[in-house]
Amino acid sequence: MKWKTRLLPIFSFDRIVRRAVASWFMMALVVLLMRDGDFSATAYLKDMTWDLPICAFLGFFLLISALSALLPTKRTDSFAMLAGLVAVSSMWLSRLMMTVEEKWLFCFVLVGVFALVLWDFVSQNDDILTSLSLPSAxxxxxxxxxxxxxxxxxxxxxxxxxxxxxxxxxxxxxxxxxxxxxxxxxxxxxxxxxxxxxxxxxxxxxxxxxxxxxxxxxxxxxxxxxxxxxxxxxxxxxxxxxxxxxxxxxxxxxxxxxxxxxxxxxxxxxxxxxxHENCFLFPLLLWIFWAYEAEKLPLLAFFTALCCLVKEDSAVYVTIFALYCLISGTTKKRKLMGAGMALYAILYFIFAVWYIDTFGEGIMSGRYDNVSSDGSLVGVIFTAFANPGFFFQEILTRGWESVKYILALLVPLGFLPLATGKFSRWILLIPMLLNLLTDYPYQLELIYQYHFGITAFLLLLTLMNWRDLTGQKRRYMMLVALAASFVFYSYLIIPEVGGRVRNYTADKENFEILEDTLDIIPEDASVNAGTFLLPHLAQRWEAYDVGYHPYADTDFVILDIRGGYDNRSLELRSKCWANGYSCLAETKQVAIYVSPDWDGDFLALSEALSRVEGISHSAAHVMTEQILSVIPKDASVNTMLPLTPYFAENETLYLISEHKTADTDFVVFDLRGSYNDESWAMMEQCVMGGYECLIENEYVGIFVSPDWNGDFLTLKNKLIEMGYIQILPAE
Structure with missing residues (x-):
């Protein structure tokens, strides 16, 4: 009878349902652990029988039931249900393989599931949550x-x-x-x-x-x-x-x-x-909020001044908070604090706009042309005042992107920023409208820097609104916010951290080689580089991006060829050759061209490049090296600057640009940029002087003097064996 009395309560309908849901979550976790792949695909369960899911479900159901029998006074079912959801959610979120839109929707649905489970959890365990305490220290x-x-x-x-x-x-x-x-x-x-x-x-x-x-x-x-x-x-x-x-x-x-x-x-x-400078906006706004609430006037003035120095539009955020203070302030002092902030921020904003328009490139009001009657900031204000219906329309003009953005900001906070009936607090949501109204697409993407001010306001609203809640609702909303943030942190942040670290460790050697290769470029030289290379070359006075500077007019042009030459790189390479640039290196990652006007030591750079461990040269470089290797070390050579490193062991070596006479055993041309006027004149001398062409392809041209005492046919046979000279069949 005693056992009957003990067991009956744990098999009540509501506890059986909780136990079944908990077992369902645990069973799903087991299936995920047993099978790799995309769980969102219909083929995921192909070839799987019912045995594993049913056995796992029943096993967990019996385990939780036994635990409930041993601890009849504890709410083990609700704890098991929440623990199961957290565990399986962690696994789901680590293996999302669907489209981006589907991932977002999955996360929103998952937050909804958490909200339901937490509602039951709080209702069952509110006394425990209330009794929990932590030492203040x-x-x-x-x-x-x-x-x-x-x-x-x-x-x-x-x-x-x-x-x-x-x-x-x-x-x-x-x-x-x-x-x-x-x-x-x-x-x-x-x-x-x-x-x-x-x-x-x-x-x-x-x-x-x-x-x-x-x-x-x-x-x-x-x-x-x-x-x-x-x-x-x-x-x-x-x-x-x-x-x-x-x-x-x-x-x-x-x-x-x-x-x-x-x-x-x-x-x-x-x-x-x-x-980006916007990162300062986030903590400085939080300091302003605290200084206002604590009525620390000197600190409020200090942080207000600092905040306006972040960027010209930072004063707008300060003005919005000042407006809130003017409306919600319960004392004369608070209203005066709000008025002071507003006055300073407005005056600073006017100054900043004047400064940029007068001495700079002009204020970037173009991002709001879609809501401006005349393309100016005043036009934006006029449209908002005279045609609010158009403003409301523009908020969701971008459809799903706008909705996703709103939810991405509010859902991780459990919608607490909206949990208020106080009109004055709705003013603090105005910063979110600033991003929703623009037609600049990047302002709706969390990866960019346009959300720091908005996030500060939303966190303030979260604290203020949660403070006003009471009882069970207070604890429920906090847990929902934590769960929602956990879901989106697992989706948006953790994979980014892990992915960056994995990318580096997987290809660390090549990244270090590329860094070492770029390090040989002198710090006082001007550079024009690919967009992902330039940050590693930017610590100098003059640096340009090839995407916006398609000219061969700097000391060095560095092309990113990790994905091969694109049309832009090919065009710039042609300009380099046309302007007499020399190719210092063409590896599997970068091509480096040196201006003829650069007054540095090309050979010293080439030597430094040769000391870069593990460098992997391009096929063109390897081919050139193999072809030039047939030229004897005791022969005299007249060549072009980019090819001089290949003849470092030859005792007699000249540059065609300085030695304009065809009187050496070998004359070797760098043809990667075709013949220029200088090399064409030398080639004509070779022909007139009876030089014989050993090889001429898109990379090099080698001409051999009739006075050379070596065996021309031996050299030619070597190149034939290497496959660089083809023997045509007799007709």
């Missing part, structure tokens, strides 16, 4: 740990992105060159940003960058900038934590929201397209 250390993890994830991802040559000129190459010149002259000069010598402040007024300059002075590396950005973004955990303390959150709530800060995808993801 633990909370700040947990917040610091979350900040460190956040910084580490961002730094690892972005540093390995750079090391794998995945960072392009726009915009990381620009900022590397800018910091190099700031360290040299204190001026933010670039040449690759607008294909001319120009201050970056002529494009964006961002004096905030000088805060990173001391660290770059100490460690002048591109990696310093990536790590610096990571630390700046992660530092926002400090004002975020202070806000939670100001709002009176318990220690466990502060820990939970610190974890949320770490997991929200828009915090980390916005750094993954390399360094």
């Amino acid at each position: 633990v909370a700040p250390w947990m917040a610091v740990a979350c900040g460190v993890v956040c910084a580490a994830v961002i730094a690892i991802t972005t540093c390995f992105r750079y090391l794998t040559f995945a960072s392009p000129t726009y915009d990381f190459g620009i900022f590397i060159q800018m910091f190099h010149n700031m360290a040299e002259s204190f001026e933010p000069i670039t040449t690759c940003e607008r294909d001319k010598v120009l201050s970056h402040f002529a494009v964006h007024l961002s004096p905030i960058y000088y805060l990173l300059l001391p660290f770059y002075w100490l460690f002048p590396s591109a990696l310093t900038l990536q790590i610096g950005q990571a630390v700046v973004v992660a530092s926002g955990i400090i004002p975020f934590y202070l806000l939670m303390k100001k709002y009176g959150f318990s220690a466990k709530a502060r820990v939970a929201f610190s974890v949320l800060y770490m997991l929200v995808p828009s915090v980390s993801k916005g750094c993954f397209f390399d360094l």
